[in-house]
Every structure is written in structure tokens, then in C-alpha cells.
Amino acid sequence: MLKKYVKTFLSFILAAVFLVSACGSIEGPEIWIYASIIGVALIVYAVYSFVSDKQEEKR
Amino acid sequence: MRELLKSKARRIELVLALVLFLAEGFLYLTFRSTELNMFRLYEHAGPWVNSLREWGSALSVPQWVRYSLPDGLWLLSYLLLVDAIWNKFDKVSCVWYLIMPAVAFGSELAQVWWGLTGTADLMDFVCYAVAVGVTLIVIYSKNYIRKRIAAYA
Numbered sequence A: 001m002l003k004k005y006v007k008t009f010l011s012f013i014l015a016a017v018f019l020v021s022a023c024g025s026i027e028g029p030e031i032w033i034y035a036s037i038i039g040v041a042l043i044v045y046a047v048y049s050f051v052s053d054k055q056e057e058k059r
Numbered sequence B: 001m002r003e004l005l006k007s008k009a010r011r012i013e014l015v016l017a018l019v020l021f022l023a024e025g026f027l028y029l030t031f032r033s034t035e036l037n038m039f040r041l042y043e044h045a046g047p048w049v050n051s052l053r054e055w056g057s058a059l060s061v062p063q064w065v066r067y068s069l070p071d072g073l074w075l076l077s078y079l080l081l082v083d084a085i086w087n088k089f090d091k092v093s094c095v096w097y098l099i100m101p102a103v104a105f106g107s108e109l110a111q112v113w114w115g116l117t118g119t120a121d122l123m124d125f126v127c128y129a130v131a132v133g134v135t136l137i138v139i140y141s142k143n144y145i146r147k148r149i150a151a152y153a
Helices: A004-024 A031-058 B008-031 B038-042 B048-057 B063-067 B069-086 B094-113 B122-152
Strands: none
Touching: A004 A031, A004 B038, A004 B069, A004 B094, A031 B094, B008 B038, B008 B048, B008 B063, B008 B069, B063 B069, B063 B122, B069 B094, B069 B122, B094 B122
8 A cells, every 4th residue: 555645745746747838738828827826735645645644654 | 755656557557648738739739829828938048949830830739729729738738747746636635636637627617707818719628628537547457456356366
């Protein structure tokens, strides 16, 4: 079984790659602003999940 | 990472997702407008992109294959990869499962209501819905097989 924090890390990388690829499929630069907002939210959630998974594993 | 490739179902999901992602990229490169952001990257890729586009322009392909199918393939590819990583839909994994469908449906709705660049199209919604439906079938099938195996064990 993959550890939970490894899954979280892989999911974050995957979401980031697909978010960038989604921006590539749209015209105009303004999409990068929306993508940045989603990206920051993803980073915050990934860090929170990563830390709580690690703490859970320690226990 | 080796753990990810141990299960046969996961291996199938990973290969299928990669094929779908490449197919999506192929459709975008061949048939879509060069005004898209991705073509800023590909303008340095050399003449093969132009050859591909010339070949594509000679083909008669339905509109929905050009404009909607790639989006559905993109979403299905993401969902299969997430399912290969998490292997089940639960409280912890649901955010990762739901983030890209939310982005996909949200971007279409933003095109309708807030004038985001792009053309909102019913077929885009249909392709996204099919991608989500196929993923649900995959998740339920895996759960069903898992339960049957557990019952026999």
C-alpha cells in the first residue's frame, strides 16, 4: 500500500500538471490569474494534508 | 512508486490514462486554433507540429471531436490517474477526485456567465459528464470485484 502522504504528494503533482495543461487549452493570458488562485488553494490543501498525514503516521 | 504498479487494475488505469492524455494532446495540436496558450510552447518544437496540422486540415472530422472530445479525454485521464493513486473514493481522497471536474465544469459555467475566454458548448458538458460517468463505473466495478473476492476468501 502506498502511504497516505505519498498519495497526497502524487495527487498534488498530478493536479498541478493537469491545471497547467488546462490553461494551455484556453486562449488569452487572464486564465493564468484564475489558475494561480486555484494553484495556491491546492498548495495550501496539499501542505495541510501532507502534515496531518505525517502526524497520523507518527502516532 | 513500485507499489503503484503492483496491482493489475492500477497498471491498466495508468496506461489507459496516459493513452487518453496523449490522444487529447494529439487532437489539440492537430485541430485547434494556434491562438491557444499551448502553442506558445510548441512554436519552438519544430516543423513537425506544422506537418501534423497540415495533415489534420485535410481530414473531415466532426466538430465535437475537434472541440469537445479532447476536454472529456483530459478529464477522464485525470480521474483515472487519481483513482490509480487512491484506489477508493472517501473523505480523504474526495478533494483530489473532485478538483478537476470542478475546474472543468466551472470553466464552462464561467464562459457562460462571466465571459471567460472560450466558447461554452453543450457537447463540452456532455463529454465531461461522460468522463465522470465512466470513472464512477470504474470505481463501482473495482469495489464490486473487491467485495466478491473478499466474499470468496
